Amino acid sequence: MGSTRRRFTDEYKAEAVAFVIDGDRSIAQVARNIGVHEMTLGKWVKKERERxxxxxxxxxxxxxxxxxxxIRLRAEVKDQSAEISELxxxxxxxxxxxxxxxxxxx
Structure with a gap:
């Protein structure tokens, strides 16, 4: 018997992606909570971020x-540059x- 492929509505995908992007949750955490494979949710998130x-x-x-x-990244680069110079x-x-x-x- 072949497996059936699950279909998700655009609204469902948008809500799942919003949990990750707007809710500051990890893809793995949201995927576990909604019962979707991490790679599937990851593709949805990547597509939305690109959009x-x-x-x-x-x-x-x-x-x-x-x-x-x-500002945080510039400070991090400055610290790393200083560390590289020291090394x-x-x-x-x-x-x-x-x-x-x-x-x-x-």
Whole structure:
């Protein structure tokens, strides 16, 4: 016996996607709660996010939540850049120490 494929209305899909996007819930959590496979819900969410991003003009003003996220991401990049610089300095120092030890052994 073959399996029957479930069909979902557009309204059902929109509600499920809203739980994820607007409700700040994970795809896995919502999928478990509504009895839909994670991959299926993930495709619905991806499609809606693409639709929403296409609907916003490139020169649209930044919302408050986007501004807050931008500030957070810039701070994160700054911290990571500082960490990378520190690691590079440590690496250069380690190279110099290794070179010095190699010369000492000769």
């Amino acid at each position: 929403r991003s296409d609907a916003v003009p490139a020169d649209a003003p930044v919302t408050e939540s986007e501004r807050a996220e931008l 590079r300095m440590q690496m250069e120092f380690a190279k110099k120490v290794a070179t010095w030890f190699a010369k000492e052994k000769q």
